[in-house]
Amino acid sequence: MNFEAKLQEAVSSASEMLDKEKFINKLTAARYAQALKRSQAISGCLAMVVVLVVGILGYNELDQGAILIEGSYYFSTSINFDQDEDSEYFDDLALYIMEQEEDIWMAFSFLDEIEYDKIVNLMEDES
Amino acid sequence: MKTDRELIQEFQRGSDAAFNELVRRYLDLVYHFFQKITPDKMEAEDLAQTVFIKLFKALKKFRFESEFNTYLYRVNINTANTYFKRNKWRNMLHLDQVPDPGYVETSQERQWRKEEVWAAVSQLPKKQRLVVMMRISQALPFKDIGNILNMTEGTAKVNYHYGIKRVKSLLGNNK
Numbered sequence: 001m002n003f004e005a006k007l008q009e010a011v012s013s014a015s016e017m018l019d020k021e022k023f024i025n026k027l028t029a030a031r032y033a034q035a036l037k038r039s040q041a042i043s044g045c046l047a048m049v050v051v052l053v054v055g056i057l058g059y060n061e062l063d064q065g066a067i068l069i070e071g072s073y074y075f076s077t078s079i080n081f082d083q084d085e086d087s088e089y090f091d092d093l094a095l096y097i098m099e100q101e102e103d104i105w106m107a108f109s110f111l112d113e114i115e116y117d118k119i120v121n122l123m124e125d126e127s
Numbered sequence: 128m129k130t131d132r133e134l135i136q137e138f139q140r141g142s143d144a145a146f147n148e149l150v151r152r153y154l155d156l157v158y159h160f161f162q163k164i165t166p167d168k169m170e171a172e173d174l175a176q177t178v179f180i181k182l183f184k185a186l187k188k189f190r191f192e193s194e195f196n197t198y199l200y201r202v203n204i205n206t207a208n209t210y211f212k213r214n215k216w217r218n219m220l221h222l223d224q225v226p227d228p229g230y231v232e233t234s235q236e237r238q239w240r241k242e243e244v245w246a247a248v249s250q251l252p253k254k255q256r257l258v259v260m261m262r263i264s265q266a267l268p269f270k271d272i273g274n275i276l277n278m279t280e281g282t283a284k285v286n287y288h289y290g291i292k293r294v295k296s297l298l299g300n301n302k
Contacts, residue, residue: 003291003295004262004263007244007291007294008263008266010241010243011164011241011245011263011264012163013166015155017155017158018155018158018172018175020150023172024151026176027176030176030180031180031183034180
């Protein structure tokens with residue numbers, strides 16, 4: 001017997017048959033399992049991309065106004081408050097102080113001290 | 128009875144039943160191929176399943192440039208090649224294993240085990256490995272092997288010559 005025939009004999013095996021219908025059922029299940037895994041992987045990747053995009057956008061939003069000067073970060077003060085609402089609030093607060101304070105000159109000097117010009121001007125006009 | 132071509136065309140139009148018919152037709156051939164590659168029946172079944180899963184994906188784009196039989200052999204051989212690569216280190220360990228001293232030889236000439244033969248084959252360079260694998264598992268003529276592996280008959284013969292020489296030296300040719 002030559003070498004090739006000996007090798008062929010060594011690898012030969014008794015031919016057994018598989019149950020074809022059982023095999024097809026297993027194959028179908030395996031195909032569905034693979035498809036499910038693939039769709040899960042795709043949705044996982046998409047979710048990661050969304051998180052990344054939201055993260056980058058959020059970071060960019062937070063980063064606005066930060067200025068690096070000599071190694072330190074400073075934040076710009078150019079934040080737009082609602083000017084009308086604020087001035088109304090400060091006016092009310094100033095009037096409240098004027099009314100509540102027994103010594104009007106103390107209140108006046110306090111407002112002068114915090115440079116609240118509106119009331120100071122009003123007082124000066126009245127006097 | 129429908130031809131392979133008709134079944135593939137039906138499958139390409141969306142019929143899973145046509146694919147299942149192809150599986151019924153070729154399961155024995157594929158399973159027997161892997162029975163020769165591995166002594167483990169479960170592993171042979173898993174490898175056969177891998178082949179049909181690959182076919183399920185690939186046949187959707189099959190353009191009938193080669194015979195389905197030839198294509199199936201290629202898928203078989205590539206799957207076996209991947210299997211050998213995956214088990215290369217394990218196979219190499221098998222080669223170095225000392226035979227069980229309690230084992231009594233029944234014949235004067237020691238029989239090689241399937242694992243030993245494939246462990247030696249798995250150490251060959253790719254082309255030699257594929258040719259030797261086809262020749263000893265399927266006993267195909269070199270012309271067919273060349274056709275399946277996209278090489279000339281002469282190249283297949285040369286690769287086989289060098290491959291088998293190396294297998295002989297790895298197995299010690301003690302027969």
